[in-house]
Amino acid sequence: MSKDEGVRITDTINFIRTATVPPAHNAERATVADLLRDRYNDNRIGVTISPAMSQGGNLAIFGRDQVKEYRHYRRAIILIRMALQNAHHTVAPAAVSQITDANLPTELGNSLSQVTTTLQDLTTKLALLKSNPVTFLNNNTFSMIGDATSAPVQYEFFYDVLGNQYNLGPKRSVGAWAAAPVDVYQLSVQPYAGLARTNRLNPPGGQSLDVVGVIANGADLMVTTQLTGCAIVYYLNGANLVVAHVQPTGIVAETMCTNLRADARLSNAPGQAFTAVFGAQAVKGGNPNNYQKAGCFNYCIGVRLGGTWDLYAQQRQPGFGGAKLAWKIT
Numbered sequence: 001m002s003k004d005e006g007v008r009i010t011d012t013i014n015f016i017r018t019a020t021v022p023p024a025h026n027a028e029r030a031t032v033a034d035l036l037r038d039r040y041n042d043n044r045i046g047v048t049i050s051p052a053m054s055q056g057g058n059l060a061i062f063g064r065d066q067v068k069e070y071r072h073y074r075r076a077i078i079l080i081r082m083a084l085q086n087a088h089h090t091v092a093p094a095a096v097s098q099i100t101d102a103n104l105p106t107e108l109g110n111s112l113s114q115v116t117t118t119l120q121d122l123t124t125k126l127a128l129l130k131s132n133p134v135t136f137l138n139n140n141t142f143s144m145i146g147d148a149t150s151a152p153v154q155y156e157f158f159y160d161v162l163g164n165q166y167n168l169g170p171k172r173s174v175g176a177w178a179a180a181p182v183d184v185y186q187l188s189v190q191p192y193a194g195l196a197r198t199n200r201l202n203p204p205g206g207q208s209l210d211v212v213g214v215i216a217n218g219a220d221l222m223v224t225t226q227l228t229g230c231a232i233v234y235y236l237n238g239a240n241l242v243v244a245h246v247q248p249t250g251i252v253a254e255t256m257c258t259n260l261r262a263d264a265r266l267s268n269a270p271g272q273a274f275t276a277v278f279g280a281q282a283v284k285g286g287n288p289n290n291y292q293k294a295g296c297f298n299y300c301i302g303v304r305l306g307g308t309w310d311l312y313a314q315q316r317q318p319g320f321g322g323a324k325l326a327w328k329i330t
Contacts (some may be wrong), residue, residue: 005050006040012053012075013037016108019076025109028116032080035115035178039083046176048089049082073104080111084118086161086176115178118159122180125166126157130220133303137314137326144299145169146225150188152218157182168223185216185302187224191249192256198265209259211274213266216241216309222302229253229293231260231279232300234311235269236330241302241309242269253280253293278311278329288329291315297322300329 016033039045055071077096081087087095099107129136136142141163147153147170155168158179167173168184196210211233216222224232224245230253235242244266248256257279265272278300280293291298291313299314311329316322 008050008053008075009036009040009045009079012072012079013040015072016076016080016112019073019105019108021105021109021112025112028109028112031119032084032112032115035119036079036083042171044171044174045083046089049079052082052089052093053078070101070104073108074099077104077108077111080108080115083176084115084178085111118178119180122157122159122166122178125159126180126182129301130303131305133301133310133312134326134328137301137312138324141165141316141322141324142299142314143167143169143297144223144225144301145173146189146223147186148188149186150214151186153184153186154181155184155186155223156180168221182221183219184221184223185219187214187216187222187243187245189225189230189245189247191247192251193249195246207263208265209263211244211246211260211264211266213242213244213268213274215268216243216302216304220304222304222309222311224300227280227291227293227298227300229256229280231257231277232311233260233264233266233274233277234330235266235273236275236309236311239304239307239309241304242266242274243302248280254282257281275330278313284315288313288327 013033013036017029019029053075055074074096078092081092082089125136143165145167156171156174156179157168158174158177159166160177190212197207198210200206200208222241222243229248231246233244233246246260257277260277264274266274276289278289281290284290284292292315296315297318300311302309302311313329314324314326316324
């Protein structure tokens with residue numbers, strides 16, 4: 001982004017802070033301006049946005065200041081729509097060009113309201129996820145986006161209007177949607193084929209599967225990417241959660257789950273013992289640690305409530321608005 005393009009964005013953010021809008025939207029100006037400022041400071045304003053905001057030269061001879069004011073309004077609406085509502089760089093300018101000059105303050109107010117309403121919904125839904133996970137998961141299409149390292153990190157919670165789903169993911173995954181920050185413990189993936197094997201004494205003989213467990217800490221949510229046949233090996237005892245996400249590389253998912261249940265050892269757990277393995281089985285049945293892989297999207301999330309960890313699952317049909325099934329695993 002060139003210096004001039006950056007100035008166009010920062011000037012527009014400053015304009016939003018004091019722009020004349022219907023009084024009901026006055027308090028929303030700072031909320032949206034702060035969100036845009038933070039996106040800009042994090043270098044998260046797409047490179048197509050500032051050029052799309054351009055209104056060309058101000059060639060007015062009479063009423064030049066008034067024309068300048070209208071141009072500010074149009075830039076502000078385009079910026080909000082593109083940076084926080086995922087509008088395309090050709091669609092937003094074309095739509096905004098159709099707004100009459102007299103209606104620009106009202107339309108800017110509407111844009112502010114839409115973003116703040118989204119943020120309020122995200123805050124409400126995030127609180128529900130933390131306080132009543134099964135209710136949230138039963139009633140909302142949900143996705144989590146993984147990362148490369150197991151660690152406490154700040155994610156963002158956002159609603160993808162096009163996909164009709166709520167998402168938790170790293171900042172870089174959010175794109176041009178309004179989002180609410182949230183601290184999580186992110187659990188990365190380890191491949192089954194890479195697990196160390198340790199020979200066991202007789203009996204029982206055979207080999208143990210050495211799974212690298214991590215201690216969930218630093219947040220009240222434990223998140224990990226979609227389970228595509230993967231298994232969650234865990235030790236859980238109140239405030240203590242040791243957990244691992246194992247991917248079925250070189251093996252059928254259901255077989256891997258069975259093997260882990262029989263032979264896993266979980267590092268960082270007391271005595272390397274695990275509580276259970278949440279994994280794929282051909283038939284889910286009545287075991288809360290089973291999920292059905294075929295024809296379903298599956299997710300597992302940890303929630304610490306009142307100092308105690310529990311794990312929860314969502315299984316849903318692919319596509320928009322697919323039927324959902326949620327349950328408490330532990």
